[in-house]
Amino acid sequence: MAKKHMHSQQLADSARAFSVKLMQFLVVPTFVLDPHGRVLIWNRACESLTGLDAKEVVGTKNHWRGFYETPRACLADLIVEGRIHELDALYVTHGAPEIMSTFGVHAENWCHMPRRGIDLYLAIDAGPIYDDNGALLAVVETLRDISVQKHSQTALERLASVDGLTGVLNRRGFDDQLTLEWNRALRAGLPITLLMIDVDNFKSFNDHYGHQLGDECLRTVGRVLGESVLRPNDIVARYGGEEFAFILPGADSAGAAVVASRIRDHMAAAAIAHQPGGIDGQVTVSVGGATLIPLADALPADLIRHADAALYAAKSNGRNRFVSWQNGDHSPSHALS
Known part of the structure; x- marks a missing residue:
């Protein structure tokens, strides 16, 4: 009986040693944590990916x-420590945490890789291993570098959000960015300003000069608006037809007036001839602005509606001017002709 038990133990030890060696030589970067979060295995592929030797960890x-400049939980740590609820705060995207206990969890994130001095976008899978009694034995984390795929995806998404004629964001890109900045302003309690910009008498321009020069005119307007951006987080978009939009995160109504004035100055400097219907023989723009500090019961559509109303007022009052919406009305003190 003792000999049989010894043989069984030898087989178990041999199987364990084989499993460890197999994991060490897997081509997939892999590491294993014990129930206390200490590294049991850091395989060769993981050394290559991170530049961090196994003997160090x-x-x-x-x-x-291997992944961050300062201490931060990896995906496997969240499982070991029962902190799976922190996935949203730590990862760009992830799978459903409710299936974690059975199947593990998938996440994706940008990692700086301090030893290698590069940024990589990693696809990460981590899963628990339990004994027959349900006690945690270890957590296995595997990693894949999908940086090339992520860059390609980002480029395609950017292409899908850009207006082909003017090179600024299209309506889809505008909607996405406005929602993003609105939610950011809501969380921070900061204002957000929207300028709606319309090319004055554009139909008569098209009718007189033709659609080819009409397109060239819109390209120039897009360029002028781009040149009016002074802050890196300001956003220019073509809202539709000859209408453009300017999102100014954190800007108040006074800042909106400054930007609107700069836009109109740049348009005057562009000096696009518009003899049949232009003001002073040139292409001009009307600008309507609205500023809100988002509240929980408000929507980005409210900001658009107010800016549109201000734009309508600017056009109704002679065009080539800026009108701002404030406190439910079109304040003449902020109307700049």
């Missing part, structure tokens, strides 16, 4: 050094 909790 095995037996420690320093595996974060």
Whole structure:
């Protein structure tokens, strides 16, 4: 009986050693944490991916050094420590945490890779291993570098959000960015300003000069608006037809007036001839602005509606001017002719 038990133990030890060696030589970067979050295995592919040697991390909790400049939980740590609810805060995208206990969890994130001095976009899978009694034995994390795919995806998304004629954001890009900036302003309690910009008497321009020069005119307007951007987080978009939009995160109504004045000055400097219907023989724009501090019961559509109303007032009052919406009306104190 003792000999049989010894043989069984030898088989178990042999199987364990084979499993460890198999994991060490897997081509997929892999590391394993024990129930206390210490590294049990840091395979060769993981060394290559991170530039961090196994001897530096095995037996420690320093595996974060392969991915981040400062201490931060990896996906496997969240499982070990029962912190799976922190996925939203730590990862760009992830799978459903409710299936984690059975199947593990998938996440994706940009990692700086301090040892290699590069940024990589990693697809990460982490899953728990339990004994027959349901006690946690280990957590296995595997990693894949999908940076090339991510860059390609981002480029395609950017292309899909750009107006082909003018090179600024299209309506889809505008909607996405306005929602993003609105939610950011809501969380921070900061104002957000929207300028709606319409090319004055554009139909008569098209009728007189033809659609080819009409397109060239819109391209010039898009360029002028782009040149009016002074802050990196200001956003220019073609809203539709001859109408453009300017999103100014964090700007108040006074800032909106400054930007609107700069836009109109740049348009005057562009000096696009418009003999049949232009003001002073040139292409001009009307600008309507609205500023709100988002509240929980408000929507981005409210900001658009107010800016549109201000634009209508600017056009109704002679065009080539800026009108701002404030406190439910079109304040003449902010109307600049």
